[in-house]
Amino acid sequence: MSIDFTVEDKIATIRLNRPEALNAMTPEMYTDLSRAWVEVRDNPDIFVAVVTGAPQPDRAPEKQVFCAGADLKLTIPAQGNIANFWQTQQDQILNRGLEVWKPVVAAVNGLCLAGGMTMLMATDFRIGSEHSAYDLSEVKRGILPGNGGTQRTARQLPYPIAMEVLLLGRRLSAERAAHYGFINQVVPHDQVLSTAMDYARQLRAMPPLAVRAIKELAVRAHQGLPLNEGLRLEASISHILRQTEDAKEGPRAFAEKRAPEFKGQ
Numbered sequence: 001m002s003i004d005f006t007v008e009d010k011i012a013t014i015r016l017n018r019p020e021a022l023n024a025m026t027p028e029m030y031t032d033l034s035r036a037w038v039e040v041r042d043n044p045d046i047f048v049a050v051v052t053g054a055p056q057p058d059r060a061p062e063k064q065v066f067c068a069g070a071d072l073k074l075t076i077p078a079q080g081n082i083a084n085f086w087q088t089q090q091d092q093i094l095n096r097g098l099e100v101w102k103p104v105v106a107a108v109n110g111l112c113l114a115g116g117m118t119m120l121m122a123t124d125f126r127i128g129s130e131h132s133a134y135d136l137s138e139v140k141r142g143i144l145p146g147n148g149g150t151q152r153t154a155r156q157l158p159y160p161i162a163m164e165v166l167l168l169g170r171r172l173s174a175e176r177a178a179h180y181g182f183i184n185q186v187v188p189h190d191q192v193l194s195t196a197m198d199y200a201r202q203l204r205a206m207p208p209l210a211v212r213a214i215k216e217l218a219v220r221a222h223q224g225l226p227l228n229e230g231l232r233l234e235a236s237i238s239h240i241l242r243q244t245e246d247a248k249e250g251p252r253a254f255a256e257k258r259a260p261e262f263k264g265q
Helices: 027-042 082-086 115-120 149-156 159-167 174-179 189-204 208-222 227-241 245-255
Strands: 003-008 011-016 048-053 065-067 104-108 111-113 125-129 133-135 185-187
Touching (some): 003 027, 104 115, 133 174, 149 159
Parallel strands (some): 011 048
Antiparallel strands (some): 003 011
């Protein structure tokens, strides 16, 4: 299996594990990745997920690759029956539209290319190595960046910078990506995963239902939900959230001067 999936103390870790091919994604990996994201979504014992790539032991830190995107030798010939175009819920992944309201942290331990970058754009927190860089160069091959590449880039980068990335295939350095707010932090290569896990542990300690509610509302607003509809949805979800045990535990713990124990109930 080329996708490693583990769960420990409510944190799921997903690792792209095909280092010999720079973690390039095969059709089988996409299927396994879909199963992993569905497990994150549906498993009540998971509060947060971290995604990273397997290191390449024969490459220097500045040559490491988080994900080289889809393996075009295997994915383009595998397009198959045109009827599959309408199988819109088949093998859903995070960047293809699967709704996962639990927070997702990315540990970008190297170059983040093509499908790796489109996956990154569907995560919530992004820690990049000092050697990381971000690239959607599909246009140079006569294809387009699918799985959300054309849809999310101009929403997450300033428009003219997005056009550099999309239409010229220009690469963003870690520093430039951080400057535009595309990633949260740039850290030394050997601290990427530990920093991402620090984020995950902080998120794990938060009230999980409130975290999921806030993420959903923010994401839907970012996707273009009209303000009046967003305000109405916010009020509705707030009313539901106030009925939960976690919403009672927060004020109670504050009054008793102790750390809250949130259970997602």
